[in-house]
Amino acid sequence: MTDITCPYDGDCGRRFDSSAMDAPDAAFLNTAIGKKMTFMFLHCPACSRMFQFNPVAWTAHASETAAPRAARVAKKSSKQLEKLLAREQVTVPQAYLAHLRSAKSRPGAAIFKDEEPFTLYSLDALCQEVDVDGTRYRAVRQLAGFAQALGQAAGSGSQQAAPFSLAELAACLAIGEENTRILFIDSRDNDALWIYHCDGGDVEPTRLTLTSLIGPGVC
Known part of the structure; x- marks a missing residue:
């Protein structure tokens, strides 16, 4: 497979082979390729951050959609x-x-x-x-x-x-x-x-x- 480059180039930007990912991500990528999916999430093995990936176009983009958490707001009735x-x-x-x-x-x-x-x-x-x-x-x-x-x-x-x-x-x-x-x-x-x-x-x-x-x- 072609190498993947971490899209967080500001503090990572590491280029890595898909075999360097953990087993669940590697298996998910193989499945996505077989199904010709165009949208999925992977984790950079270097910085561990999640990013959006298109297996068809083989492009990676930074993403903030992982595990959202609620912001604090004033208590209301x-x-x-x-x-x-x-x-x-x-x-x-x-x-x-x-x-x-x-x-x-x-x-x-x-x-x-x-x-x-x-x-x-x-x-x-x-x-x-x-x-x-x-x-x-x-x-x-x-x-x-x-x-x-x-x-x-x-x-x-x-x-x-x-x-x-x-x-x-x-x-x-x-x-x-x-x-x-x-x-x-x-x-x-x-x-x-x-x-x-x-x-x-x-x-x-x-x-x-x-x-x-x-x-x-x-x-």
Whole structure:
């Protein structure tokens, strides 16, 4: 394979062979080449930073889309937070809003057996701002940023997030995260829960729904 140059030339810029990457990245790259994917994320073996890579054009670009974290904001009341969401036309299912306001809301949920649990956003965390590819979004709306990044990298017809179109992905609401994985509500039925992988742009279904998450039995 052709060498890859780290796009962070300000403090790295190291040129390396793909065999120098760790095993997961190397395997992902081989899969991406076979599928002719045009958008993925890799890590520089020298500086360990994540960057955007196009295996077809063999081009690397610096990226800020990895594992976004909410910025600190002044503490607001539940009513103020809900007004903020309404003002920005973010429609969170009423049953879930009521759940977040209640004392029964959980800080996390085990989505897959024998894997790390996902942190579930509180109402305050939903409204905090995160950075996606240089643009600020409310945490609950961050998938709109990832959908835009996918569209810019692979075109509006990108199948990266299939079975979601980019417009459908952009309309989905994020409600939690685990490392570079984002838990979100399916915008098509407002109930099914899916996972978005920030490091590859892929989506993964879960067996959970918003209804079951609110109910008993999820820890």
